[in-house]
Amino acid sequence: MTLRRAVLSASILLVVSFVGTAAAAPPNVLLLFTDDHAAHAMSCYGSKVNKTPHLDRIAQEGMRFEHCYVGNSLCGPSRATILTGKHSHKNGFKKNGDRFDGSQMTFPKLLQQAGYQTAMIGKWHLESDPTGFDHWEVLVGQGPYYNPPMIRNGERVKHEGYTTEIIGDLTQQWLDRRDPNKPFLLMTQHKAPHREWQPGPRYFDMYKDEEIPEPATLFDDYGGRASPARTQTLSIAREMNDLDLKLVPPKNLTPEQLKLWHAAYDAENEAFHKANLQGSELVRWKYQRYMKDYLRCVAAVDDQVGRVLDYLDRNDLTKNTVVIYASDQGFFLGDHGWFDKRFMYEECYKTPFLVRWPGVTHPGTVNRDLVSNLDFAQTILDIAGAKADPEMQGLSLVPLLKGATPKDWRKSLYYHYYEFPAVHSVQRHYGVKTTRYKLLYFYHLGEWELFDLERDPHELHSVYNDPGYAQVQQELIGELQRLREEYQVPEDPKPVDPPPGAARKKKKAA
Numbered sequence: 001m002t003l004r005r006a007v008l009s010a011s012i013l014l015v016v017s018f019v020g021t022a023a024a025a026p027p028n029v030l031l032l033f034t035d036d037h038a039a040h041a042m043s044c045y046g047s048k049v050n051k052t053p054h055l056d057r058i059a060q061e062g063m064r065f066e067h068c069y070v071g072n073s074l075c076g077p078s079r080a081t082i083l084t085g086k087h088s089h090k091n092g093f094k095k096n097g098d099r100f101d102g103s104q105m106t107f108p109k110l111l112q113q114a115g116y117q118t119a120m121i122g123k124w125h126l127e128s129d130p131t132g133f134d135h136w137e138v139l140v141g142q143g144p145y146y147n148p149p150m151i152r153n154g155e156r157v158k159h160e161g162y163t164t165e166i167i168g169d170l171t172q173q174w175l176d177r178r179d180p181n182k183p184f185l186l187m188t189q190h191k192a193p194h195r196e197w198q199p200g201p202r203y204f205d206m207y208k209d210e211e212i213p214e215p216a217t218l219f220d221d222y223g224g225r226a227s228p229a230r231t232q233t234l235s236i237a238r239e240m241n242d243l244d245l246k247l248v249p250p251k252n253l254t255p256e257q258l259k260l261w262h263a264a265y266d267a268e269n270e271a272f273h274k275a276n277l278q279g280s281e282l283v284r285w286k287y288q289r290y291m292k293d294y295l296r297c298v299a300a301v302d303d304q305v306g307r308v309l310d311y312l313d314r315n316d317l318t319k320n321t322v323v324i325y326a327s328d329q330g331f332f333l334g335d336h337g338w339f340d341k342r343f344m345y346e347e348c349y350k351t352p353f354l355v356r357w358p359g360v361t362h363p364g365t366v367n368r369d370l371v372s373n374l375d376f377a378q379t380i381l382d383i384a385g386a387k388a389d390p391e392m393q394g395l396s397l398v399p400l401l402k403g404a405t406p407k408d409w410r411k412s413l414y415y416h417y418y419e420f421p422a423v424h425s426v427q428r429h430y431g432v433k434t435t436r437y438k439l440l441y442f443y444h445l446g447e448w449e450l451f452d453l454e455r456d457p458h459e460l461h462s463v464y465n466d467p468g469y470a471q472v473q474q475e476l477i478g479e480l481q482r483l484r485e486e487y488q489v490p491e492d493p494k495p496v497d498p499p500p501g502a503a504r505k506k507k508k509a510a
């Protein structure tokens, strides 16, 4: 080849590759989402209790966010925040049981307007019907682990089998029949590993002869903190029921499923009843039973994640699909002796967040900036090249995904939990978190907590009013006030107790 020809072909290559970039189709977005999956039950986050090879693959081929937190650690509110990019007080969904106003702007609607086909499959949990989706098939409320009825575009349909696997099947079926000429947004939202942690038959034998390591705080005495840590009802020792502990089977199994269930649990249950465990030994047994079932549910999710990643590979979709994994919030895995969530404590306040964006995000990177589920909407819109809604309150994470965090990136996050009085009796609180410190205010009690996460990572000793932290405390109170003003958070008045007899009267009137 002559020099001239070589230069000419190089220029053609350059032109071709430039045109290729400029005209590149907007990427597909696959959001894989779970319910109550704590980051400390994922091996890519350093789990001591399980392995999640398929989720780890997303981290290895993309970016793992080490400090992703939620604005309100509860199922419905987290979902509403993700859809709208707004805090609970702005999108109107503060507590489970609220009804999502589907007429408000959401990121799937904006993607639809930008030419995306959009689909939502799995757990929705927002009371009103999904809006902004060309196709939706969702569980009814929480939905059961087995044989779930679902609502497909407004029509009730029946399924038989294990819900996590059914959601995996529906995901592939939708991908098979989508319009290949349009980019897609697909949200696959698992019910697992929510309470009551019912594993599928394929997972009954997992961890059978293993001891799951206990967390350091399983026998926390709740000293050194404000009163809500003592008055909650999240306790493994006291609040787990027979259904949680698999001492009785779920009610909606087919005869064949019931047979497998008895084969899995009966012998262990018999030994348990015979042993008549008490005190800490009983707590330890409950912890093992809880964790094994929780982790079996996680394993099923991990397998379905692997399955859809394989699908993308087989169908030449990997390169042009951004894969995101997140949970609606974390969970207490025996930490502080608890299950469930709600508190602004690390284990359930933090949520796992992985993003694989081929050709943009450097594989295997870890980001340590403060990010939030408030940012998901604007991030996904930015990835798609679509405009965000001006009322959205988060930030686009695209610069972080490109490896260039802006110098003025946020230094704090706002939190607000509202569901009290309610199940699990966690008091209403708001708070602020920085990389090192966390300030919580239980505002209807007038009680504060301040934690130095560097010295006290398990949050066991509040240093509120400790003279050594006077300046930190003052700065955080100021920062909390600043955030409340920035996000325009109204005062949350204390619910008035109904006068004695009011419930009875109301019932009579109805």
Ligand SMILES: [Ca+2]
Pocket: 035, 036, 074, 075, 328, 329
């Ligand atoms: Ca949840």
